[in-house]
């Protein structure tokens with residue numbers, strides 16, 4: 001079963017409009033197999049029929065489509081330079097953003113959190129290294145409600161990509177058979193929500209650190225620029241933006257100061 005060129009384009013445009021994700025020709029096979037899998041599940045036979053329902057739907061059917069079309073690869077301590085930066089440059093972070101100490105609170109946003117590994121890693125690192133008395137508040141969001149549900153369950157089958165050292169593993173996880181459960185202390189620091197980065201940001205308070213890692217790679221250049229502008233406006237002065245290793249702000253810095261590869265600061 002194959003999608004025609006016109007059908008593939010219709011699905012690509014819908015995904016781009018609603019999620020910002022740019023599906024080029026190289027994604028055709030993936031889109032095709034997911035579309036046919038999903039429409040069969042709905043008891044349908046024709047991609048056009050499925051598409052028609054999808055464009056009118058913003059609830060269950062659309063949500064299942066989003067869960068399927070998005071890529072959720074993640075790990076604990078993935079791209080660990082960001083976590084080392086928090087540990088090693090804490091004085092720099094607190095000096096450039098004195099509001100953290102003044103308010104006795106650090107607010108962090110894991111903005112495409114997938115199954116929560118990134119958010120829980122942030123929680124463990126902050127719990128370990130931030131001075132006592134500073135309240136840790138982490139918001140973790142993703143457009144896929146399936147991964148948000150998994151993140152809230154906080155139970156993991158770890159693999160070789162999860163670079164959790166034994167100290168953290170013993171302190172912040174409980175093992176049941178081959179499943180690792182995140183401790184309640186760490187869970188209590190993170191709030192999970194479904195949120196689409198293409199929507200206007202609804203936040204009243206500014207964040208001190210925003211993680212936006214390994215999602216901008218799926219967006220085209222104008223979408224990335226728009227998003228970076230929104231991140232800038234929702235960061236505190238002296239706040240930091242952490243992006244993925246294969247991402248860069250070079251042409252689209254929007255007033256950010258470069259600190260080191262994949263780390264940028266809002267200065268004004």
Ligand SMILES: C[S@@+](CC[C@H](N)C(=O)[O-])C[C@H]1O[C@@H](n2cnc3c(N)ncnc32)[C@H](O)[C@@H]1O
Pocket residue numbers: 018019020021070071072073074075078111112113114115118141142143144147195196197198212213214215244
């Ligand atoms: C590859 S994972 C990255 C997870 C984590 N940040 C990391 O680096 O390990 C990309 C995540 O971005 C999410 N995503 C894709 N488009 C999104 C959008 N428009 N708004 C919010 N999340 C989105 C996907 O659902 C997926 O969970």
